[in-house]
Amino acid sequence: MEDPRKPSPKMAGPGATGALLYAVGAAVLGMLQFGFNTGVINAPRTFIEAFISDNGYTSPSFIFGIVVSIFAVGGMIGCPLASWMTEKYGRKNALIFNAVFGIVGAAFMGFSATANSVAMLIIGRFLIGVNCGFATTASPTYVSEVAPVNMRGAFGTVNQLAVAFGLVGAQILGIDNILGSDEGWPWLLGLAVVPAAVQCVMLPFAPESPRYLLLGMGDEEKARVALTKIRGNAEIENEINDMQEEDRAARQEEKFTIMDLLRIKALRTPLFIGIVMHLSQQLGGINAVLYYSVTIFVRAGIVEETARLAAIGVGSVLFVMALVSIPLMDRLGRRTLQLCGLAGMTVFSILMTVAFFTYENNSTMSMFAVIFTFLYVAFFGVGPSSIPWMILSEMFGQGARSAAVSVGALVNWLANFIVGLTFIPMSEALGDYVFLPYTVLLVLFFVYTYFKLPETKNKTIEEVTALFKK
Incomplete structure (x- = not known):
């Protein structure tokens, strides 16, 4: 009988198991969100400025500049928030929290026209900025910790690809025949709910970072279970030992x-x-x-x-x-x-x-x-x-x-x-x-x-x- 611990010959590569690909895919949706919300504001500028003007603002181009830039203010808050939450509550729980937060931000933007509220649009862009700033810190951290050492560089580039893919997707959806119109722009901005909602569905079934379980929580048993699931086999002793050795070196530094x-x-x-x-x-x-x-x-x-x-x-x-x-x-x-x-x-x-x-x-x-x-x-x-x-x-x-x-x-x-x-x-x-x-x-x-x-x-x-x- 074949040893069940033996790696499957059908693997995409050393350590590239289905569980690993699933975990990385769930995490990098946050980076896709970042790319989408960077590019989504570009095409509908004319229609958003008209909406701002219709609400009585005398300088719609200046208010539009605030709508654009408030996204980065949120990002500045999201980065340190992610650093704190990933250490206190774990990588996966922090990502789930951020996905829920992203749904709220997307809802504010999507319903701003219905509510006839420029303030809702600005608040929504700020909240989605917090979400994206959080993702730019938490997602790469999680991906680097679940990926095997020999594939860490390759999986690291997936973050940049996800950003570019989100950017292109936003620009395609923003053309006139799709959502680049006076009626379509709230839907266009509100589509940020999709990657956040998909993350909410996927992340609960993804494993926690074994590195966090071992070094952050001190729970070696859970770390072994998570790592075995991600690697697809029980040959994890060397990786566990490497983590422990790195932790000892870090404590001395x-x-x-x-x-x-x-x-x-x-x-x-x-x-x-x-x-x-x-x-x-x-x-x-x-x-x-x-x-x-x-x-x-x-x-x-x-x-x-x-x-x-x-x-x-x-x-x-x-x-x-x-x-x-x-x-x-x-x-x-x-x-x-x-x-x-x-x-x-x-x-x-x-x-x-x-x-x-x-x-x-x-x-x-x-x-x-x-x-x-x-x-x-x-x-x-x-x-x-x-x-x-x-x-x-x-x-x-x-x-x-x-x-x-x-x-x-x-x-x-x-x-x-x-x-x-x-x-x-x-x-x-x-x-x-x-x-x-x-x-x-x-x-x-x-x-x-x-x-x-x-x-x-x-x-x-x-x-x-x-x-x-x-």
């Missing part, structure tokens, strides 16, 4: 607070590098494109219906580049890809500006404006989209990593908020030259990165941290 990171030079330098990486991701202008690409294309002379179709290309390019960057990350290295991405974004932000102020005399420049925008997004996908999220983890030891990653996430959401709130006033003030401030910042980020960012490819944490102690 000194813990550092955020104030320690600012006070100690060997920690302050990599922290500032990580902060600049996060700022380069947001202040390079990418969310101006993700939030307002329809507005940008209309400004370049594209008919609004066509502009909504072109906006789908933005998310599609980001999705493709998420796939392309996976093999490049370990071949070319973080530093090379970050510099390449920033340089490409700089070049094409300049060319976008040229296309914007010349299209009236040359109609073909409208099409070039779209092409240059796609290439700008493509270079963002090469490095700046993912490297800031991983670089802090690679520059800090276990004792300082949590504090450093928390600072990076907070800075990222804060910069996201600034871009979302300021793009419309900047667009009205600068007109066709709206991307020049981003271009200047991209040049500064490139120079800083060139001189300050070390290559972390194929280096251990000890080797990287030693660079900053010299």
Whole structure:
């Protein structure tokens, strides 16, 4: 008789069991939610501003900017909330709580037009921002802890793919013939209820993180049961031992607070590098494109219906580049890809500006404006989209990593908020030259990165941290 503990030859790969795929699928729906709500606000701007105006507001474009940017304020709250809840209540329970919270936020947005309430729309965007900020912390944590070591990098990229997929889905649903209309936009925003509701159904049947059960709760028996289910066999001793050894090493390592990171030079330098990486991701202008690409294309002379179709290309390019960057990350290295991405974004932000102020005399420049925008997004996908999220983890030891990653996430959401709130006033003030401030910042980020960012490819944490102690 065949040993039931023996791994099935039909597995998708080492450790890629049905239980593992189910758990990862349930978790990354939160990242799909993040992508969806980043892209969903783009296409229906005209209709939402009309709704705001009909409710007596004299500056609908400013209120729309608040609707867009309040999402990031929620994200800034969701990140630390997730860190606290995942440690206190477990990864799975925290994700379930967040899914329920997402349903509430989606309901506020979806019923705002029925209630004729702009306040409900703003509250809904804030709540869904908390939900998405929570997901960007909790979902990757859960996925990394249930995935086997040899597949952790591959499963980690699923988070970025889910974000891009949600973004594309939102842009497709936002075209005129589907939900991009005066009647359809509340349904479009309210569709955020779907991934949250599916998570509520799926997560109760997913296993808790074995790492949390063993190290967080100290329950080795439950950890063994969960790990056996996820791996599909009982050969888990080495993994249990590795977790326990890592825990012993972590207990011996000194813990550092955020104030320690600012006070100690060997920690302050990599922290500032990580902060600049996060700022380069947001202040390079990418969310101006993700939030307002329809507005940008209309400004370049594209008919609004066509502009909504072109906006789908933005998310599609980001999705493709998420796939392309996976093999490049370990071949070319973080530093090379970050510099390449920033340089490409700089070049094409300049060319976008040229296309914007010349299209009236040359109609073909409208099409070039779209092409240059796609290439700008493509270079963002090469490095700046993912490297800031991983670089802090690679520059800090276990004792300082949590504090450093928390600072990076907070800075990222804060910069996201600034871009979302300021793009419309900047667009009205600068007109066709709206991307020049981003271009200047991209040049500064490139120079800083060139001189300050070390290559972390194929280096251990000890080797990287030693660079900053010299």
